[in-house]
Amino acid sequence: DVKVTQSSRYLVKRTGEKVFLECVQDMDHENMFWYRQDPGLGLRLIYFSYDVKMKEKGDIPEGYSVSREKKERFSLILESASTNQTSMYLCASSLIRWGQGVYSGANVLTFGAGSRLTVL
């Protein structure tokens, strides 16, 4: 019944390492998102994608990049991990087209279980 799968539940990396967080959804959703979840700060959007090979910056894109080569897969990349990137990372997807110039009412996100990243 799992619909949004994040490949790693827990990761421990060292400062300066390159980190890949993978997310796969099996619902044929167009939109995919990466958030980070921090206590007291809520969920903050890092990047999102509303189509294959398309990406848009969220509120905190610095230090991150993304890749969407296939509709079902959205990867978050930390080119050089830093300690302030220690966090819970949540991937989500939604069916309704979301981006420039198109709006529809549902906007319901389906979330993955999260990837807890610790950078030492």
Place this chain on the structure above:
Amino acid sequence: AQRVTQPEKLLSVFKGAPVELKCNYSYSGSPELFWYVQYSRQRLQLLLRHISRESIKGFTADLNKGETSFHLKKPFAQEEDSAMYYCALSGRIQGAQKLVFGQGTRLTINP
């Protein structure tokens, strides 16, 4: 600026007591408002949305445009309501449709 504010980081009530989780927003337009919930060791999931005008697990939320609020209410709290609750706003922000979350409120129901 578009913003969602949940003034309480922590809220603790006794079982059977009424509970209200506050959410205020700022948005220059007609937003869509949501409540998402994350139970212990579970995924974040949608609880309810204002356009549905429905009660889920005994919770209701009314959009008050005059007060720019979308408070979540339940008349009689149950222990299984203990969770992290996020209010979210969907609207057109900086030219793109976005979903903005509040800081979250951790609700604890005491037996």
